[in-house]
Amino acid sequence: MYRSRILPLALLGLALGMSPLQDLRSDQPVPTQASKDEPKAQDKKDQKADDKETQDREPDVVYWPTPQNVVDKMLELAEVKKNDVVYDLGCGDARILVTAAKKFGCKGFGWDINPVRVKESLENVKTNKVEDLVTVKKGDIFTLDLKDANVVTLYLLPELNVRLMPQLEKLKPGSRIVSHDFDMKGAKPKQTVTLKAKNHMGVEGEHKVYLWVVPWEKE
Numbered sequence: 001m002y003r004s005r006i007l008p009l010a011l012l013g014l015a016l017g018m019s020p021l022q023d024l025r026s027d028q029p030v031p032t033q034a035s036k037d038e039p040k041a042q043d044k045k046d047q048k049a050d051d052k053e054t055q056d057r058e059p060d061v062v063y064w065p066t067p068q069n070v071v072d073k074m075l076e077l078a079e080v081k082k083n084d085v086v087y088d089l090g091c092g093d094a095r096i097l098v099t100a101a102k103k104f105g106c107k108g109f110g111w112d113i114n115p116v117r118v119k120e121s122l123e124n125v126k127t128n129k130v131e132d133l134v135t136v137k138k139g140d141i142f143t144l145d146l147k148d149a150n151v152v153t154l155y156l157l158p159e160l161n162v163r164l165m166p167q168l169e170k171l172k173p174g175s176r177i178v179s180h181d182f183d184m185k186g187a188k189p190k191q192t193v194t195l196k197a198k199n200h201m202g203v204e205g206e207h208k209v210y211l212w213v214v215p216w217e218k219e
Helices: 002-015 041-054 068-077 095-104 115-127 158-168
Strands: 085-089 107-112 134-138 151-154 176-180 191-198 204-213
Touching: 068 095, 068 176, 068 191, 068 204, 085 095, 095 107, 095 115, 095 134, 107 115, 115 134, 151 158
Parallel strands: 085 107, 085 151, 107 134, 151 176
Antiparallel strands: 176 204, 191 204
């Protein structure tokens, strides 16, 4: 029965100068038999849905790593402790989460829209042996529910910080938000610190760290 359907299609393909296998494009999933170690079907469906939501989103900013001494200052201003849950929105290589896990033993969760950054993050987490504390996922930060966090770290553009405000204002009272270099118009920072640091190319410059505590004071 299958042969009677496939053969005319194959002949049609040859008549048009196409290979009968030409339509097996790389972007089409090929079914495989699941092993015992593979995720459950529901997990795969959930992941597929997550991927569908983010696969066409371009990164909102160019990746530019935060210098380590700025990372340390961000965590210091946020007064991170072991029982805190740190969310890094646009986590890059996860250096903020890795530092928080190693210095304070706290849990951290990071999201990035760029699969290259996610891969780098996972490698960094593994290299530093903090897999039990740090989780990194590919995702759109503007769709996240932030209710489980009490520390949020940012290195985005000012307009993106503002775009996140409806989500950030739902954080638990007393939650801390720290941003590298960029403010959040409409929210008065509780503290601003200026420091010098060398970027990943060895160029020294002035950096700022902003701190807000929820609920923040309006400007």
